[in-house]
Amino acid sequence: MPGERILVVEDEPRIAAVLERYLRADGYQVERAGDGRRALELWRAAAPDLVLLDLMLPGMDGIAVAERIRSTSDVPIIMLTAKVEEGDRLAGLALGADDYVSKPFSPREVVARVRAVLRRAAGNVRSARQHLVGRLRLDLDAFEAYCGDVRLDLSPTQLRILAALASRAGVALRRSELMEGQIDGFSDERTVDAHVKNLRRRLGPCASQLETVRGVGYRLRP
Ligand code: CA
Numbered sequence: 001m002p003g004e005r006i007l008v009v010e011d012e013p014r015i016a017a018v019l020e021r022y023l024r025a026d027g028y029q030v031e032r033a034g035d036g037r038r039a040l041e042l043w044r045a046a047a048p049d050l051v052l053l054d055l056m057l058p059g060m061d062g063i064a065v066a067e068r069i070r071s072t073s074d075v076p077i078i079m080l081t082a083k084v085e086e087g088d089r090l091a092g093l094a095l096g097a098d099d100y101v102s103k104p105f106s107p108r109e110v111v112a113r114v115r116a117v118l119r120r121a122a123g124n125v126r127s128a129r130q131h132l133v134g135r136l137r138l139d140l141d142a143f144e145a146y147c148g149d150v151r152l153d154l155s156p157t158q159l160r161i162l163a164a165l166a167s168r169a170g171v172a173l174r175r176s177e178l179m180e181g182q183i184d185g186f187s188d189e190r191t192v193d194a195h196v197k198n199l200r201r202r203l204g205p206c207a208s209q210l211e212t213v214r215g216v217g218y219r220l221r222p
Helices: 013-025 036-046 062-070 086-094 107-128 156-167 175-179 189-202 204-209
Strands: 005-009 029-033 050-054 077-081 099-102 130-133 136-139 144-147 210-213 217-220
Touching (some): 005 013, 013 029, 036 050, 050 107, 077 107, 136 156, 144 204, 156 175, 175 189, 175 217, 189 210
Parallel strands (some): 005 029, 005 050, 077 099
Antiparallel strands (some): 130 136
């Protein structure tokens, strides 16, 4: 998509400039960092859609940067490296790099990889934001839920609980698991029960899919 933001982390200015030029020509916005520390600063400040990350950097190397990013984010990372040793490739992929380009590379190839990885990432996000469980359908981008063709009138909290159950349909989730990630932070398990009770009332004919699992919690039946 045009306007997507790419963070280029590369200490060789000539290579960084060439990458920036090609990426901009393809419609991307570009931020550049010449070392790992700056990369992490920009990553926090600019919230890029993808990181092009050189492996060999002065100070903190690319592996360390990738580790730091991965500890809190699934942002796509493409590693750039002059090294072609299998060990480095595996280390990068094990850290969660989405792709790998060896130097010397053609900038055109890098841009093509960027496009491919972003397309793939968009697909993943999309599927994680849509759930179809039995007759229940959730569209978390639109913040809507349906039972069959009927749109359900749910509060944001109810929708989040339903989304958590739908993301692991058929599995019984503990109340504590339903409490996690709730921005209003439920204070105790009884609050969860109260929310689920209200949620069930709003599910219409789909209410029977929401089951209480004695001694555990709740489950959404496919
Ligand atoms: Ca380098």
